[in-house]
Amino acid sequence: MQILKIRQDKRRPKFAVVELDNNENYKVYKSVIKKYGLRKGDELNENKLNELLQWDEFYRAKDVALKYFSYRQRSEYEIQAKLTKSKFKPYIIKKVIDNLKSVGLINDLEFAECFAKNALNKRLISKNLMKKKLLEKGISKEIINNVLQKYFSNLDENAIVRKLAIKQLKKYQKLKPKSTDKEHFIRLAAFLTRRGFSWDVISRVCRGMLNINSVDEI
Structure with a gap:
């Protein structure tokens, strides 16, 4: 196969279109063109063409990953999941992740x-x-x-729970002024449990705030 023409893709600046003499056209990253020094008149066999297309897929996958980083830092798992969802081949995903690790983007x-x-x-x-x-x-x-x-390790969970509970209790008292202390306790306990705090800390702090002697009173 011979390259008849290499032209800029009008809609996507990063891409070029490679036209072959067998009436096949391939839209590939210009980085691939540069990497292999492709020019009009060059001959391509099947192996070389497949190699070029694999590199093109690598650059496409890497571009997706870099755009994903533009919002915030990402973990290796997040990048892998994103590229898998984008239908890239596993070996391409591994190659991109290894590349991003090597330059410190994935850590x-x-x-x-x-x-x-x-x-x-x-x-x-x-x-x-x-x-x-x-x-x-x-x-x-x-x-x-x-x-x-x-x-x-040095955070005081009792102080954190108390601060959260005070803030949340004010909201509950404003929204439901007729609620009893027991009802407020139940709401606070559910809220703080969803935040991952232990029952012992929640129970101790909230009972102290609401003057409830024992959970048996609830």
Whole structure:
């Protein structure tokens, strides 16, 4: 097969169209053209064409991954899931991930630390909920343990729960002024449980705030 013409794709600046003498046209990344130094008149056999198309798929997948990074930092699992959803082949996905790791764009430890710091800065969050969220991002248990030790070991969960409970109780009292302390306790307990705090801490703090001596009174 011989290349008859290489022309710029009018709609997509990153792409060029390679026209062959067998009436086949291929739209590929210009990076592929540059990588192989392709020119009009060059001969391509099937193996070379397949190699070019594999590199084109790599650049397409990498472009999808980089755009995904534009919103925020991503874990390896998130990138893999995104590329899998975009229907890229497994070996292409692995190649992209290895490439992004080599330049430091994928680093699960940095991601987990950044995720934890941002969560703590934005809102009060429990150690258990942070663990759950990091597991959902595909972070390894070893990294999670290191991050929790670094950012959560010195946090006073009693103080955090009390602060959250006071804020939430004010909302409940405003929305439902006729509710009893027991009813407020039930709502607060459900809210704080969803945040991942332990029942012992929730029960102790909320009973103290609402003057409930025992959960048996509820």
